[in-house]
Amino acid sequence: MAEAILQATAITAGYVPDLPILRDVSLTVRPAQITLIIGPNGAGKSTLIKAIAGLLPVSSGQIRFQGSDITGIRTDQLSAQGIAYVPQTDNIFRSLTIRQNLDLALRRAGGQAPTRLAQLFEQFPALAAKHGDKAGTLSGGQRQFLAIAMALATAPKLILMDEPSAGLSPKATQEVLEHARTLTTQGVSILLVEQNVNQALRLADHCFILAEGRNQLDGPAEDLRDNKIVGDIYLGNRRMGVA
Amino acid sequence: MIQHLLDGILTGSYLSLGAIGLTLVMHILRFANFSHAELLSLGAYAALVCDALVSGLAPFLAVKLAPLSLTGSLILAILVSMVLTGLSALLIDRLVFKRVREKGQELSMVFASFGMALIMRNVIGLIFGLSPELYSRDIAFATILSRDPLILVKPDQVFVLGAALLLMFALHLVLSRTTFGYALRAVAENPSLAQVNGVNLQRTIMAVWLIGGGLAAVAGVFYGISHQLIPVMGRDLVLPIFAATIVGGIGSVYGAVLGGFIVGIAGNLALLILPSGYTPSVPFLMILAVLMIRPHGLFGEARA
Amino acid sequence: MIGVISYLVFFATTASILAIAVLGLNLQWGNTGLFNGGVVAFFGAGAYATLILGGTAQAGHLGGYGIFYPLALLGGMVVAGLMAWIVGLLTLRLRHDYLAIATFGVAVAFENLMRNAEWLAGGAKGVRGFERPLRTALGDGFIYNLAFFAVVLLILILTYLFLQRIVVSPFGRLLRAIREDEEAAQSLGKNPARIRLIAFITGSVILGLAGGLYGTFYAFVSPQDVLPTLTFQIWAMLIVGGAGNNRGAIFGAFLIWGAWTASGWALSRFAPVEVQLYTGSVQFILIGSVIVGMLMWRPQGFLPEHLVVSHKGKTKRKQQGEY
Numbered sequence: 001m002a003e004a005i006l007q008a009t010a011i012t013a014g015y016v017p018d019l020p021i022l023r024d025v026s027l028t029v030r031p032a033q034i035t036l037i038i039g040p041n042g043a044g045k046s047t048l049i050k051a052i053a054g055l056l057p058v059s060s061g062q063i064r065f066q067g068s069d070i071t072g073i074r075t076d077q078l079s080a081q082g083i084a085y086v087p088q089t090d091n092i093f094r095s096l097t098i099r100q101n102l103d104l105a106l107r108r109a110g111g112q113a114p115t116r117l118a119q120l121f122e123q124f125p126a127l128a129a130k131h132g133d134k135a136g137t138l139s140g141g142q143r144q145f146l147a148i149a150m151a152l153a154t155a156p157k158l159i160l161m162d163e164p165s166a167g168l169s170p171k172a173t174q175e176v177l178e179h180a181r182t183l184t185t186q187g188v189s190i191l192l193v194e195q196n197v198n199q200a201l202r203l204a205d206h207c208f209i210l211a212e213g214r215n216q217l218d219g220p221a222e223d224l225r226d227n228k229i230v231g232d233i234y235l236g237n238r239r240m241g242v243a
Numbered sequence: 244m245i246q247h248l249l250d251g252i253l254t255g256s257y258l259s260l261g262a263i264g265l266t267l268v269m270h271i272l273r274f275a276n277f278s279h280a281e282l283l284s285l286g287a288y289a290a291l292v293c294d295a296l297v298s299g300l301a302p303f304l305a306v307k308l309a310p311l312s313l314t315g316s317l318i319l320a321i322l323v324s325m326v327l328t329g330l331s332a333l334l335i336d337r338l339v340f341k342r343v344r345e346k347g348q349e350l351s352m353v354f355a356s357f358g359m360a361l362i363m364r365n366v367i368g369l370i371f372g373l374s375p376e377l378y379s380r381d382i383a384f385a386t387i388l389s390r391d392p393l394i395l396v397k398p399d400q401v402f403v404l405g406a407a408l409l410l411m412f413a414l415h416l417v418l419s420r421t422t423f424g425y426a427l428r429a430v431a432e433n434p435s436l437a438q439v440n441g442v443n444l445q446r447t448i449m450a451v452w453l454i455g456g457g458l459a460a461v462a463g464v465f466y467g468i469s470h471q472l473i474p475v476m477g478r479d480l481v482l483p484i485f486a487a488t489i490v491g492g493i494g495s496v497y498g499a500v501l502g503g504f505i506v507g508i509a510g511n512l513a514l515l516i517l518p519s520g521y522t523p524s525v526p527f528l529m530i531l532a533v534l535m536i537r538p539h540g541l542f543g544e545a546r547a
Numbered sequence: 548m549i550g551v552i553s554y555l556v557f558f559a560t561t562a563s564i565l566a567i568a569v570l571g572l573n574l575q576w577g578n579t580g581l582f583n584g585g586v587v588a589f590f591g592a593g594a595y596a597t598l599i600l601g602g603t604a605q606a607g608h609l610g611g612y613g614i615f616y617p618l619a620l621l622g623g624m625v626v627a628g629l630m631a632w633i634v635g636l637l638t639l640r641l642r643h644d645y646l647a648i649a650t651f652g653v654a655v656a657f658e659n660l661m662r663n664a665e666w667l668a669g670g671a672k673g674v675r676g677f678e679r680p681l682r683t684a685l686g687d688g689f690i691y692n693l694a695f696f697a698v699v700l701l702i703l704i705l706t707y708l709f710l711q712r713i714v715v716s717p718f719g720r721l722l723r724a725i726r727e728d729e730e731a732a733q734s735l736g737k738n739p740a741r742i743r744l745i746a747f748i749t750g751s752v753i754l755g756l757a758g759g760l761y762g763t764f765y766a767f768v769s770p771q772d773v774l775p776t777l778t779f780q781i782w783a784m785l786i787v788g789g790a791g792n793n794r795g796a797i798f799g800a801f802l803i804w805g806a807w808t809a810s811g812w813a814l815s816r817f818a819p820v821e822v823q824l825y826t827g828s829v830q831f832i833l834i835g836s837v838i839v840g841m842l843m844w845r846p847q848g849f850l851p852e853h854l855v856v857s858h859k860g861k862t863k864r865k866q867q868g869e870y
Contacts, residue, residue: 055435075438085439093429104425105440150440275644342843353582353647354782355842361779361835365828482655485648493644520663527652534637534649
C-alpha cells in the first residue's frame with residue numbers, strides 16, 4: 001500500500017464552536033489517486049474539505065500533509081504547501097479577465113510563470129481563445145476549467161475539488177471528471193467531493209462515505225460500485241445520489 | 244457657465260482622489276467609513292507641517308515654481324504626507340477598526356468611524372487652532388483664458404488637475420496591469436476565494452489603507468491649495484465624497500473617479516440655479532437622484 | 548435651594564426628552580440594526596413642524612397656524628415620519644451603508660435648508676413666537692416647568708411601555724430575526740424591507756415626538772439646535788446604555804446628558820480662558836472617545852440587551868411583569 005499524501009485523523013469541525021458538523025472523521029489520500037468523498041446532503045463532505053483548506057476551525061483532530069501538520073493552516077498558505085482548492089461555486093473572479101485570473105494564480109510562480117501559463121493554455125485551448133474576456137462571461141463548464149487551471153497554476157501535489165460538476169451538464173461533468181483522471185497520471189493527487197456517485201465511482205480509486213458528519217464506510221472505489229450499503233445510505237435519506 | 248464647469252472639474256479632481264480610497268475601504272471592509280474625510284484633513288495639515296520643516300531645513304526648496312504658487316518644499320511635503328497619512332490610516336485600523344471588526348460587529352464599524360471622525364477632527368482643531376491656514380500667503384494670479392465670457396484659471400488649478408489625473412492613471416495601471424492590482428480586485432470581489440488563491444487578506448487590507456490614506460492626503464492638500472485649511476474641512480468633504488462613491492457605485496474605482504467629477508461639477512453648476520448657501524445640500528440631492536434612478540450607481544454591482 | 552431644584556427639573560426635563568429620542572433610535576438601531584446617521588434631522592423636523600403648526604402668526608416665514616397643541620405635536624411626528632418614509636423607501640432595500648449615508652445626508656441637507664430658507668422657517672434666526680400650551684393658566688415660572696416635566700415624564704413612560712410591548716410582540720421578534728439573519732427571515736415568507744421600513748418610520752416618529760417636546764420646552768428652534776452634535780450625543784447615550792435595551796437607552800440618556808453638562812460646566816469653570824474657546828472640541832473628543840471606547844471594550848453597553856427567547860412563554864410573562 002502506498003504511503004498517504006494526506007492523512008486526516010479524528011477531525012471534529014464546524015462553522016460555529018460547540019456545534020460540530022464533523023465528528024471524528026478520518027480520511028487518507030494516497031499519491032496520484034482520486035479519492036472520492038460521497039454521502040447524502042448535509043453529510044459534511046464540503047465541511048471536511050473546507051476544514052482541510054483552513055476555511056473552518058478544526059476543534060480537534062489532526063491533518064497531516066506529506067508528513068507535516070497542517071491542521072488549521074491559513075488558507076492563503078495552502079498553495080505554498082502544494083495544495084490547491086477548487087471551491088464548489090464562485091471559484092473564479094468574474095470581474096477579472098481569464099488571463100488576469102491565471103496571472104493571479106501564477107503570482108508566486110516567479111520565473112516559471114510564462115512557461116506554466118503556456119502549458120495551461122495548451123491544456124485548455126478554450127480558455128486560451130478567450131484569454132482577454134471577463135471570466136464572468138464564461139459558460140459553467142468553462143468556468144470550472146478555469147478554476148481547475150487556476151488550481152494547476154500553483155503546481156500542486158494535491159487538489160481539493162468540491163463538486164466540480166455542480167450545475168454542469170452531464171457531458172461537461174464527464175469532461176471535468178476525465179480531466180481529473182488525466183491529472184493523476186501526471187502524479188497529482190485529488191480529493192474529490194461529488195454528488196454524481198455512479199460517474200465518480202467509475203473514475204475514483206478509493207472512496208469514503210460520510211453520513212451525518214461521521215465516517216460510514218470506505219474502500220476501493222470498484223468494490224463500492226455495486227455495494228448495496230451505498231444505496232442504503234442514500235436511500236436512508238430518501239435520496240438517490242445518481243445523476 | 245464655463246467658469247462653473249472649470250471650477251467643478253477642479254473640485255472633482257480632489258473629490259475623486261478622496262472617493263477612491265473610500266470606495267475601496269467600503270468595498271473590502273464593508274463599512275461606510277465616516278472618518279475617511281478626516282484623513283484628507285490629516286494629510287493637508289501633515290503637509291503644512293512638513294512644508295514648514297523642509298523649507299526651514301532646505302531653504303533653496305522654498306522657492307516658488309513659477310508660474311505656480313507651489314514650492315518644491317510643498318511638493319516634497321505632499322509625498323511625505325502621503326506616507327504619513329497612509330500609515331495613520333493603518334494605525335487607526337489597527338487600534339480601532341480591527342478590534343471592532345474582530346468583536347464581530349460589522350454594523351458597529353460605522354459608529355466607530357463616526358467616533359473616530361469626531362476625535363480626529365477636534366484633535367486637529369486643538370493642535371492647529373480654529374483659524375484657517377494657507378500653504379502660501381502669496382496671491383496667485385489667475386490667467387485670463389477669455390474675457391467674454393470671463394474665464395479665469397489659476398496655474399495652481401491646472402497643476403492640481405494634472406497631478407490628480409496622473410495619480411489616477413498610475414492607479415489604473417496598477418489595477419489593470421499588475422498581479423498586486425489583480426489581488427486587490429480579487430479581494431474586493433471575493434475575499435475567501437482570494438485567500439484560496441494565495442492572497443494574504445491582512446496584507447491586502449493594509450495595502451488598501453495605505454493607498455486610501457495616501458490618496459486622501461493628496462486630496463486634502465489639493466483642497467487646501469484650492470481653498471484653505473480648516474480643521475473642520477473633513478465635515479464639509481465627507482458628504483461630497485460619499486456622494487461620489489454612490490454615484491459611481493460602491494466598490495468601483497473608476498466609478499469613484501467619475502463620481503467625484505460629477506459631484507464636483509454638479510455642485511458648481513448648481514450655483515447657477517441655487518443660492519450658494521444651498522451648496523452643501525447638493526451632494527445629498529445627487530445621492531437621492533442616484534438612488535431613485537440607478538441605486539447601484541454607474542459602475543456598481545448589486546451586492547448584499 | 549429652589550434654584551437647585553429648579554435646575555434639577557430643567558435638567559431632568561431635557562434628559563427625559565433626549566431619553567425619548569434615544570428610545571426611538573433604539574427601535575431602529577438596537578432592535579432592528581438600522582443605522583440612522585441623521586437622528587437630528589428627524590428630531591429637528593418634529594421641533595420645527597410643531598412650532599410652525601402650533602405657533603402664532605409670524606412675518607416672513609411659514610407658520611402661525613395656531614393649531615391646537617396636541618395636533619401640532621402630532622403634526623411634527625407626521626413630518627418626521629414622512630421624511631423617514633422617503634429615505635427608507637430609497638435605501639432599505641440596499642446594503643446598510645446606503646441608509647447610513649443617506650440619513651447622514653438628510654441631516655446635512657435639513658440643517659442647510661433651515662439655515663437658508665427664510666421663507667420656510669426663518670433661516671438662521673429660527674422660529675419664534677410660539678406660545679407654550681397652558682401658559683395662561685400656569686404662568687412662566689417654576690410651576691409651569693414642573694408641570695411640563697411631569698408631562699414629558701409621562702410621555703417617556705408611555706413611549707417606554709409601547710416599545711417594551713413591541714419588543715415582546717411577534718413583530719419585535721421579527722425585527723430581531725431580520726437583524727440577525729435577513730435571509731432566514733425572508734425564507735419564512737416575511738418581507739424584510741417592508742418590516743425594516745415600518746421600524747425605521749416608527750423610530751423616526753418617536754424622534755420627531757422628542758423634537759416636538761424639545762421645541763415646546765424652549766418655545767424656539769433655530770439651526771443651532773439641529774447641528775450634528777445632537778446626533779452624536781444621542782448615539783453615545785444609546786451605546787453607553789446598551790443598544791437593544793430600552794431601560795439602557797433611558798439610563799444612557801441621563802448618564803451622558805449629565806456627563807455632557809458636567810464636563811461643559813467644569814471646563815467653563817476651571818479651564819483657563821484661552822482654552823475655553825476649545826471647550827467644544829474637548830467635549831467632542833470626549834464623546835467620540837466614549838463611542839469608540841464602548842464599541843471596543845463593551846459593545847453591549849452597561850445594560851446589555853435582554854434577549855427574549857421566543858419559544859419560552861415564561862420569559863415573556865416575566866418581561867411583561869416588569870412593566
